[in-house]
């Protein structure tokens with residue numbers, strides 16, 4: 174039998190029900206929280222830092238446990254493991270008899286009330302709406318919710334329930350956060366520094382209320398605080414350093430054992446001893462004395478009641494002086510009680526099999542290795558990684574209601590986001606794909622010579638006279654013709670960016686042209702060269718060059734055909750023997766905007782989904798709001814569904830407006846089924862949301878989420894064939910292009926728009942199926958990242 178002093182502790186190594194019992198010499202005390210050999214690390218590889226180092230902790234049911242320790246010693250980490258938001262690397266946690274996160278444990282869920290360090294409140298909610306939101310999450314009856322709201326407003330001396338949280342003072346906001354934690358009257362309260370930044374009077378009131386909760390309602394409370402002396406009011410104190418408990422004792426015993434007058438002095442002394450221990454771990458008995466196991470035997474003493482300072486009379490409820498020794502359960506009684514599943518053997522006989530679970534330094538220190546039992550427990554935890562329960566309609570309703578409320582409370586932003594895609598589509602249509610106008614081209618026409626009477630007075634009959642002037646009349650008027658006296662001047666104008674290029678007609682252009690026509694195949698090279706129109710271009714702008722080239726050639730085609738007709742020849746004679754007939758799909762000279770329309774619609778909706786989802790999730794998580802909802806028992810799947818429902822309605826409006834702008838205002842043709850086109854667009858919106866979710870799960874803050882989504886924007890846009898045909902890419906890039914989420918959807922929508930294809934065509938079906946695949950893949954990946962982070966962060 175392992176004995177520390179004269180105490181005996183029941184086994185905690187087994188997984189039998191009732192292991193959360195501590196025998197204190199004939200009296201078994203039921204534990205609300207039990208932690209054994211807890212090891213928790215952050216990060217991986219060389220950046221791995223172990224924060225909890227074999228920590229043991231026993232919190233009696235119905236007691237207040239003050240967890241003290243320097244900043245960064247691992248208190249918050251421990252609490253987040255207790256509420257099931259993080260997982261241990263090894264070791265064991267039992268909360269209210271179950272492992273956090275195990276089925277029907279109620280933790281996370283209704284059995285626990287959690288007040289995180291940060292406020293974790295929606296600033297745009299009123300106090301009442303905040304509490305009502307959590308009421309829905311906890312599936313509470315509305316009558317109970319209303320009664321609780323009234324009660325808590327009075328109890329915590331809060332202003333009107335209609336006040337927005339963001340308009341409250343810091344202290345009032347902390348009280349609202351506290352109200353959220355205790356709102357559903359949980360069995361276990363976990364409060365991470367509830368009194369930080371709170372004035373002494375309010376601190377006093379909060380402690381009084383905690384005492385009343387533990388005494389009157391047998392609630393187990395764990396409280397962390399930096400104000401060491403306020404922890405005197407706890408039944409038990411855990412003094413933590415470097416991820417281990419140095420002592421776990423009642424405040425009175427700590428003071429007596431060390432013969433010191435303040436807990437702060439005790440903590441200091443323990444730290445100094447531990448410092449020594451760090452240097453010489455061979456002397457484990459040094460601190461053993463500090464953790465007198467007699468604490469496990471004694472009945473829990475009533476904490477000292479504050480004697481004065483109650484300005485909030487509502488807190489007076491909690492100051493009764495009842496003895497909470499009733500929390501201890503007599504073993505004999507337990508044998509007959511259905512409440513306990515602890516056999517007498519657990520209380521008495523099994524004590525001999527105990528393996529050092531009493532909280533002593535010798536047990537606490539250095540137990541960071543994974544035992545087979547620990548590994549088994551960890552494996553069991555991980556096997557639950559992908560377990561999902563069906564979403565609860567009430568919780569879903571609560572989440573959706575919350576999302577809409579938040580959206581309408583930020584009406585300006587909401588309207589902006591609602592109309593943004595339509596605005597983007599309008600800008601696109603007004604700026605892209607249109608023919609450039611007013612393009613200046615120099616004309617150097619040596620044929621014109623007034624001194625020789627050669628002026629531009631050409632006829633329209635079959636006369637070889639001043640053909641240069643005749644041709645220039647056929648050039649589209651998007652080109653502005655600027656005459657120059659000679660090539661040198663025109664060249665200089667081009668270099669000075671005054672013209673995009675110039676055309677040069679030789680001195681005898683018309684004569685040479687006539688000769689070439691009459692000679693036909695026998696024309697000599699000199700004649701051919703002199704009958705040419707020479708063009709020099711500023712080729713720095715490919716689009717403009719292409720337009721000018723096209724218009725010059727078209728102009729020549731029209732001139733030549735008209736001249737042939739005037740001369741009674743077949744107009745097509747002598748023209749390039751390649752003819753582009755009417756297209757199978759689309760029309761001749763399809764504008765660039767029509768090519769881009771599909772890609773534009775998809776990319777606007779896709780990237781709206783990415784950025785909104787990533788932004789909202791990261792911001793909720795950073796403020797602790799996501800954590801708070803998850804600790805309240807909300808499933809990640811429910812949060813996601815709630816958000817998708819909310820975002821879907823926004824997307825309906827955004828898509829409708831974009832289609833309206835593209836199809837009705839800017840006449841983008843849609844030859845296929847409009848509903849099918851909308852479906853493909855919606856699916857891509859969902860893909861975007863899921864990608865946004867993945868980004869949110871990977872990023873710590875808004876900036877990195879923004880960077881990631883922004884940096885994915887341009888590559889995705891160009892690689893997906895939105896701006897340029899994929900066929901123009903190198904082969905290795907094409908493979909990447911086809912593995913991008915938007916590629917097939919863009920092609921699918923393009924086929925619906927321009928070819929009028931239906932879902933029976935593989936290109937259209939591929940867009941739908943591959944989008945669905947991406948949605949599922951990204952969701953699964955997001956859940957994997959969430960679970961992975963639970964273990965590594």
Ligand SMILES: Nc1ncnc2c1ncn2[C@@H]1O[C@H](COP(=O)(O)OP(=O)(O)OP(=O)(O)O)[C@@H](O)[C@H]1O
Pocket residue numbers: 215216224242243244245246247248249250251290966
């Ligand atoms: N997500 C994380 N990734 C990496 N390290 C972390 C993470 N969260 C906490 N830590 C580190 O773990 C250690 C313990 O942090 P924790 O927040 O648990 O301390 P704490 O005792 O609650 O501190 P405080 O009293 O200041 O709130 C700190 O060194 C902290 O930097």
